[in-house]
Amino acid sequence: MNSTVALLLCxxxxxxxxxxxxxxxxxxxxxTRLVYGATLAISAVLLAxxxxxxxGNPGEASATLPLGLPWTGARFRLDGLSAFxxxxxxxxxxxTSLYGLGYGRHESQPHRVLPFYPAFLAGMNLxxxxxxxxxxxxxxxxxxxxxxALVMAHHRDEANRRAGYIYLVMAxxxxxxxxxxxxxLAGPAGTYAFDAxxxxxxxxxxxxxxxxxxxxxxxxxAGLVPLHAWLPLAHPAAPSHVxxxxxxxxxxxxxxxxxxxxxxxxxxxxxxxxxxxLLIGGVTAVLxxxxxLMEKDLKRLLAYSTIENIGVIFASLGLALAFKxxxxxxxxxxxxxxxxxxxxxxxxxxxxxxxGAGAVLSATxxxxxxxxxxxxxxxxxTSFVFLIGCVSISALPPFNGxxxxxxxxxxxxxxxxxxxxxxxxxxPAVGGMLALSAALAxxxxxxxxxxxxxxxxxSAAVERAHEVDRWSLAxxxxxxxxxxxxxxxxxxxxxxxxxxxxxxxGERMPVQMAQPWLSIVPIAESRSSYNGLLVFAFITISxxxxxxxxxxxxxxxxxxxxxxxxxxxxxxxAAQYTAVSFAQPIRRVFGGFAFRxxxxxxxxxxxxxxxxxxxVEMHDVAWEIFxxxxxxxxxxxxxxxxxxxxxxxxxxxTLVFLYLVILxxxxxxxP
Amino acid sequence: xxxxxxxxxxxxxxxxxxxxxxxxxxxxxxxxLVRRQGPSLIQPYRDLVRLMRKExxxxxxxxxxxxxxxxxxxAATWVAAALVPTFATGLEFSWTADxxxxxxxxxxxxFFQALAGMDVGTSFGGLGASREVMxxxxxxxxxxxxxxxxxxxxxxxxxxxxxxxxxxxxxxxRVSLGMSLIALVxxxxxxxxxxxxxxxxxxxxxxxxxxxxxxxxxxxxxxxxELATFLKLLxxxxxxxxxxxxxxxxxxxxxxxxxxxxxxxYLCKLAVxxxxxxxxETAVAKMxxxxxxxxxxxxxxxxxxxxxxxxxxxxx
Numbered sequence: 001m002n003s004t005v006a007l008l009l010c011x012x013x014x015x016x017x018x019x020x021x022x023x024x025x026x027x028x029x030x031x032t033r034l035v036y037g038a039t040l041a042i043s044a045v046l047l048a049x050x051x052x053x054x055x056g057n058p059g060e061a062s063a064t065l066p067l068g069l070p071w072t073g074a075r076f077r078l079d080g081l082s083a084f085x086x087x088x089x090x091x092x093x094x095x096t097s098l099y100g101l102g103y104g105r106h107e108s109q110p111h112r113v114l115p116f117y118p119a120f121l122a123g124m125n126l127x128x129x130x131x132x133x134x135x136x137x138x139x140x141x142x143x144x145x146x147x148x149a150l151v152m153a154h155h156r157d158e159a160n161r162r163a164g165y166i167y168l169v170m171a172x173x174x175x176x177x178x179x180x181x182x183x184x185l186a187g188p189a190g191t192y193a194f195d196a197x198x199x200x201x202x203x204x205x206x207x208x209x210x211x212x213x214x215x216x217x218x219x220x221x222a223g224l225v226p227l228h229a230w231l232p233l234a235h236p237a238a239p240s241h242v243x244x245x246x247x248x249x250x251x252x253x254x255x256x257x258x259x260x261x262x263x264x265x266x267x268x269x270x271x272x273x274x275x276x277x278l279l280i281g282g283v284t285a286v287l288x289x290x291x292x293l294m295e296k297d298l299k300r301l302l303a304y305s306t307i308e309n310i311g312v313i314f315a316s317l318g319l320a321l322a323f324k325x326x327x328x329x330x331x332x333x334x335x336x337x338x339x340x341x342x343x344x345x346x347x348x349x350x351x352x353x354x355x356g357a358g359a360v361l362s363a364t365x366x367x368x369x370x371x372x373x374x375x376x377x378x379x380x381x382t383s384f385v386f387l388i389g390c391v392s393i394s395a396l397p398p399f400n401g402x403x404x405x406x407x408x409x410x411x412x413x414x415x416x417x418x419x420x421x422x423x424x425x426x427x428p429a430v431g432g433m434l435a436l437s438a439a440l441a442x443x444x445x446x447x448x449x450x451x452x453x454x455x456x457x458x459s460a461a462v463e464r465a466h467e468v469d470r471w472s473l474a475x476x477x478x479x480x481x482x483x484x485x486x487x488x489x490x491x492x493x494x495x496x497x498x499x500x501x502x503x504x505x506g507e508r509m510p511v512q513m514a515q516p517w518l519s520i521v522p523i524a525e526s527r528s529s530y531n532g533l534l535v536f537a538f539i540t541i542s543x544x545x546x547x548x549x550x551x552x553x554x555x556x557x558x559x560x561x562x563x564x565x566x567x568x569x570x571x572x573x574a575a576q577y578t579a580v581s582f583a584q585p586i587r588r589v590f591g592g593f594a595f596r597x598x599x600x601x602x603x604x605x606x607x608x609x610x611x612x613x614x615x616v617e618m619h620d621v622a623w624e625i626f627x628x629x630x631x632x633x634x635x636x637x638x639x640x641x642x643x644x645x646x647x648x649x650x651x652x653x654t655l656v657f658l659y660l661v662i663l664x665x666x667x668x669x670x671p
Numbered sequence: 672x673x674x675x676x677x678x679x680x681x682x683x684x685x686x687x688x689x690x691x692x693x694x695x696x697x698x699x700x701x702x703x704l705v706r707r708q709g710p711s712l713i714q715p716y717r718d719l720v721r722l723m724r725k726e727x728x729x730x731x732x733x734x735x736x737x738x739x740x741x742x743x744x745x746a747a748t749w750v751a752a753a754l755v756p757t758f759a760t761g762l763e764f765s766w767t768a769d770x771x772x773x774x775x776x777x778x779x780x781x782f783f784q785a786l787a788g789m790d791v792g793t794s795f796g797g798l799g800a801s802r803e804v805m806x807x808x809x810x811x812x813x814x815x816x817x818x819x820x821x822x823x824x825x826x827x828x829x830x831x832x833x834x835x836x837x838x839x840x841x842x843x844x845r846v847s848l849g850m851s852l853i854a855l856v857x858x859x860x861x862x863x864x865x866x867x868x869x870x871x872x873x874x875x876x877x878x879x880x881x882x883x884x885x886x887x888x889x890x891x892x893x894x895x896x897e898l899a900t901f902l903k904l905l906x907x908x909x910x911x912x913x914x915x916x917x918x919x920x921x922x923x924x925x926x927x928x929x930x931x932x933x934x935x936x937y938l939c940k941l942a943v944x945x946x947x948x949x950x951x952e953t954a955v956a957k958m959x960x961x962x963x964x965x966x967x968x969x970x971x972x973x974x975x976x977x978x979x980x981x982x983x984x985x986x987x
Contacts, residue, residue: 373792374732374792376734376735376736376790377732377734387736391779391782394778394782395775396775396778396779396782397768397772397775397776397779402772402775406771406772406775409771409815410828412819413819413822413823413828416823416982421982424982425979425982428816428819428823428975428978428979429975431815431816431819432812432815432816432819432971432975435811435812435815435816436808436811436812438811439778439807439808439809439810439811439812440808442778442781442782442804442807442808442811443804443805443807443808445782446782446785446786446789446800446804447801447804449786450785450786450789450790450797450800451789454734454736454786454789454790454792455732455789455790455791455792455797456732456792517767519766519767525766525829526827526829526831526832527826527827527828527829527832528769528771528822528827528828528829529766529767529769529829530767530768530769530771530772531766531767531768534764534767535750535767535768535772535776538746538750538753538764538767539743539746539747539750540746542745542746542749542750543742543743543745543746546742546745546746546749546895547742550723550742550891550895553723554723554724554890554891554894555723555724555725555726555727555890555891557725557726557727557890558726558727558729559726559727559728559729560728560729560730560731561728561729561730561731562730562731563730563731563732563791563792563793563887564730564793564795564886564887565793571793571794573792575794576792576793576794576797577789577794577796577797577798577800577801581797581801582797582800582801583801584801585801585802585805585960585961586801586804586805586808588961588964589805589808589809589964
């Protein structure tokens with residue numbers, strides 16, 4: 001057994017031990033500190049191991065443990081892809097544990113969080129390491145159940161119970177789809193091991209079916225439209241640091257599952273599989289961010305924005321599939337690197353934003369943006385790092401979100417070289433959708449930051465708010481620094497991803513760190529290049545120059561006065577723009593087709609004293625088209641079958657007899 | 672190296688110095704078109720100096736973000752404007768950013784401007800910010816689709832390469848280029864808050880977008896924001912000039928004579944575009960805010976059609 005894999009397997013074991021210990025000791029006063037301290041240390045060790053593997057030796061290592069199914073054992077394997085995702089998982093785990101050291105103290109029922117938190121981390125680590133279908137599915141289910149328990153941590157809230165229920169149903173559905181996908185991959189021989197699946201190539205029909213099943217299975221966990229319905233309910237229901245893990249990290253584990261099967265186990269894909277993934281990704285991105293724009297609950301807004309980012313990642317993966325299928329490995333490497341880069345970036349800024357939302361929640365007790373406002377005066381550090389998160393997720397230079405989206409656009413611009421007509425037309429259209437979602441994301445996060453942190457306080461809770469503890473602040477500052485660093489040194493990330501892309505798409509992106517001035521040049525300098533470091537430096541220098549010039553030559557006088565209110569004195573804070581009114585123009589533009597929204601104004605007769613009312617009606621179209629018919633059908637069927645519970649014994653015997661006859665008939669008539 | 676840096680520096684300074692003059696010129700032409708005398712050409716410079724000398728009146732609730740934003744907006748716009756080829760291509764730092772980055776830099780400036788609008792906590796700021804992001808959410812994808820079709824034609828998003836390609840004889844007349852040009856002009860009008868999307872001269876509450884966001888700014892802060900607005904107009908005009916009227920553009924290392932020709936050509940192009948803008952603005956009326964999505968949706972569709980037509984025309 002390889003020592004690195006052994007070390008990486010000891011990590012989840014230690015996390016599970018921590019979980020057991022936490023279950024016993026969770027009512028102790030020091031339990032919070034102990035558990036998060038332990039997970040912090042374990043995740044840090046795992047992170048260092050995985051990162052050194054990724055940076056140093058790109059080889060593969062595997063191990064088989066005598067666990068699980070008899071005679072087969074549980075296989076684990078470490079390669080470039082799993083090392084990269086281990087870095088994502090454990091970087092998230094480390095920083096979330098750091099945050100938890102402070103945030104966890106506010107937890108009213110620690111015994112409902114502490115045992116499941118390390119178990120959740122262990123599950124995610126094991127999914128990434130698994131090398132046979134059985135251990136993969138087992139770890140996947142373990143991860144789902146641990147996160148379900150965390151969603152149900154505050155189960156006295158009716159909404160959380162409903163979220164937990166829907167999550168459980170969707171998770172079971174997803175696992176069933178994965179089970180079927182692995183069944184198809186294993187073929188009639190029933191080979192569980194990934195190594196065997198890798199060498200066996202399924203026929204075209206089976207490959208298509210596996211891809212659809214993976215889109216259902218991994219896509220439901222990641223939040224692809226229309227399988228996203230559970231995500232904006234479940235992610236915000238958990239405690240904030242767990243929300244960060246679920247949104248920032250667990251969705252990435254789902255993407256890992258998709259990549260592992262579709263890029264690694266499935267062999268050569270057909271080009272139209274790429275089209276399906278591309279289109280679903282584009283639609284997911286636009287619908288996810290439109291839903292986020294309509295939200296006024298800060299954590300639900302972040303959860304919906306996760307759906308948008310998952311859409312961007314899937315669109316990029318679809319592009320990589322299309323390029324790979326057409327034998328264009330360099331373009332496939334570009335699209336694939338862009339997807340992985342965005343995976344890393346999203347794990348940074350989404351965790352950061354959920355931490356910020358958690359800080360706001362613990363400082364004010366509010367998640368509803370309409371009751372916040374003006375927090376920039378009360379929470380200076382939190383608001384600054386939250387702003388960095390907002391800028392990063394809105395794909396604005398020089399931060400990291402822009403670097404990866406820029407790479408996605410560069411990959412899209414290689415589409416004219418594709419031979420198929422369908423792809424040539426669809427790829428620019430998807431590019432337009434991604435551009436639309438990026439612009440809407442900027443609008444969404446102007447709203448999120450503007451309503452929550454700017455303006456005047458909309459409730460008394462805000463006036464009493466104080467900056468959060470130092471552990472939480474440290475975690476957020478570290479993530480904000482990562483957002484900037486990955487934005488100004490994108491070449492570093494791209495180069496370290498080369499060991500991941502090379503085995504999966506057969507090519508890597510050109511070495512970036514050797515470029516002059518650390519710019520990134522995906523194809524050729526005359527074609528396109530971007531230098532985050534210089535853009536950052538230029539903006540800093542010109543802003544400082546302007547500030548210096550102004551302070552040297554312009555007037556210094558400054559007077560505070562009341563804001564201009566058109567001659568009306570001192571408007572109440574409730575008269576400010578709210579989250580809903582901010583989104584109103586965009587709702588009018590896009591709401592018609594995305595939500596079938598309708599506004600009705602109820603205007604009282606002249607002279608009447610009751611107030612005028614504006615009513616906005618919005619529909620969750622995905623819910624109504626996909627879920628309501630299914631739940632309706634199940635209700636209908638159970639209603640009908642319910643009668644079968646109350647029959648006499650004679651009737652039951654008759655039924656059994658008839659069933660046997662039918663079975664025998666079928667056997668007799670079967671050719 | 673030194674001469675390259677000098678050319679780059681000259682470009683940075685020239686956009687900064689030319690931008691107010693361009694605005695003064697547009698205003699003068701507009702005034703003459705309606706038979707007014709109009710303010711002098713250098714009035715925008717005087718306005719800027721006057722604003723810088725005035726004291727800043729800051730709303731009680733304004734935070735540090737409100738005070739930092741003018742410098743950030745100015746810096747992002749200036750960097751973007753300095754990276755668009757004006758009188759020469761292939762500048763020393765032109766590889767720092769391609770066309771997508773330039774669009775995104777303007778997006779950063781707008782992001783902070785919208786936030787600053789919401790900082791004071793009045794309805795006007797929120798109104799301006801929410802309308803601005805609505806306009807941007809349509810203008811940015813349209814702009815990126817224009818970039819796509821240019822990049823598909825020229826095989827690059829690097830502006831210098833695009834300009835060189837557009838200047839070469841292999842371009843010819845193309846329908847999709849025409850569509851891109853129309854779409855780009857529409858986006859430029861929306862982005863610069865010109866008539867018919869927004870009126871830079873209005874302070875009527877119901878119609879203003881850009882002015883509503885900056886309503887609380889005064890003194891030196893307002894001067895920075897105004898200068899950034901001037902720079903943005905110059906940037907879009909330079910962009911149209913460099914992509915669609917690439918005559919006289921030469922590499923930065925071409926020597927002083929070529930540079931002088933480039934500079935003279937650039938000034939002529941700016942003058943022509945400014946006159947066209949003034950005529951257009953005088954001829955049309957401002958539209959209702961909720962007609963703007965239709966206007967920009969048309970730009971978006973034109974850009975997309977231009978991209979798709981490229982494939983059709985290529986395969987024929």
